[in-house]
Amino acid sequence: MRSVTNMFAASRREFIFGGATLAGLAALSPGWALGASNRSPIILRPSRADVQLLLDGEPRTRVWAYNTTVPGPLLRVRQGETVRARLQNGIDSPTTIHWHGVRIDNAMDGVAGLTQEAVATGDSFDYTFTPPDAGTFWYHPHNRSWEQVARGLYGVLVVDEPDPPPVDQDAILALDDWRIDEHGQIDDASFGSMHDRSHAGRLGNAFTVNGRSVQDIPVRSGERLRLRLCNTANARVMNLALEQHEPTVIATDGQPVAPRALGDGRITLAPGQRLDVIVDMSLAPGSRAEITEVTGGGRLVGGAFVYDAVAVARDHPLDASIRLPANPLSGQIDLDGALVVELVMEGGAMGGMREALYRGRTLDIRDLVQEGVVWAFNGVAGRPEKPLFDVKRGRTVVLRMVNQTAWPHAMHMHGHHGRLLDTTEPRAGAPWLDTVLVSPREQLSWAFVADNPGKWMLHCHMLEHQAAGMTTWFRVSG
Ligand code: C2O
Ligand code: CU
Secondary structure (H helix, E strand, O other): OOOHHHHHHHHHHHHHOOOOOOOOOOOOOOOOEEEOOOOOOEEEOEEEEEEOOOOOOOOOEEEEEEOOEOOOOEEEEEOOOOEEEEEEOOOOOOEOOEEEOOOOOHHHOOOEOOOEOOEOOOOEEEEEEOOOOOEEEEEEOOOOHHHHOOOOOOEEEEEEOOOOOOOOEEEEEEEEEEOEOOOOOEOOOOOOOHHHHHOOOOOOOEEEEOOEOOEEEEEEEOOEEEEEEEEOOOOOOEEEEEOOOOOEEEEEOOEEEEEEEOOOOEEEEOOOOEEEEEEEOOOOOOOEEEEEEOHHHOOEEEEEEEEEEEEEOOOOOOOOOOOOOOOOOOOOOOOOOOEEEEEEEEEOOOOOOOEEEEOOEEEEHHHHHHOOOOEEEOOEEOOOOOOOOEEEOOOEEEEEEEEOOOOOEEEEEOOOOEEEEEOOEEOOOOOOEOEEEEOOOOEEEEEEEOOOOEEEEEEEOOHHHHHOOOEEEEEEEO
């Protein structure tokens, strides 16, 4: 197989600059929005579908999708309202739905083999929950997610603040990258590849925003936009540039932060993470500014702000506050008496891991590779029978993550959000996160209050790493 980097470079020509004109104006959220506040459940049915991921004129791509669209239906409720969703499995692989970032009742967390059995083909499962927090969340399978998410099974869940800051447009940008073969189809042969598992994960060669190769956002000069960015890729850490615009971050992983301007317009988003930003459309009518993915000096066009040729919404930026109301997360974390848990990440290419405990047996690296396993937490590969730790409800936990590998990892915790510490103190203004990017050789302490009872996953959201060993769980008791 050609190296992934080359494929990525090649694809820019083939798919992005293929000579086709840019896709026409596509509506952003309308069209795939469904209210979730009605009494009867919304049906979410994964099935095969053919969608126009690539530019018009390129072939349609056979994917797996909720209700035949990528992303699946936008679920939108007001804070305090209940989400009712019925999963009806229409693919020939067992599946579940996990509600990423929602501090949910454990029974609704959707983790196959931990909180529920995977739902067989033709069967259904009802998810009912009331998200405590307003913000931007997403949903995806939690069974063979390395394959099911890569094939297109994901959607966005928005929980609206009762009184959100005023904006002219509230747009969702679900960012994905796909590994597409020369026929425009998902590259099947490389699923589960040992190279992907032991290196950066399954990186793609086609970049999409809301399931399209180029997503134009029609705007008027002077408008204020709230963009809800969500990285749904298996493994790619996205580095986005909003050319000629200055985004201000107002929420991370669904949780409000004090508004913080990103002067250079650069946004880093690890797999699983979300960022809400406010952007004022400060250019003249008729302008066009591209949204690009710029990792490693590349430049993939994901979309563009396309200014109406004449219309002006206002002369000055809106003068209203953009600060979000607080969520019911306690602002403080009391570190006295915290349970400190070491989490040593090892393995992967150039990691030098010799052995690990896997399914109760110590295996050397050659036997582990035979099992498709190459990563470990604290010497244990794969989800162990016993939790990493048990904690009484209400206690603070400090996860001391030590990345001894040569790779970055997007560590995701279920059921809770935590804040990074400066050695022993909460970092000033540290945001609440459910997914933390840990760089190679980096050590980070992540503190959270274990206030949600149940069995919760803790894993790398580079989905190949998760499948190849980087997964564990913890229990919060009654
Ligand atoms: Cu977004 Cu355990 O997953
Ligand atoms: Cu990882």
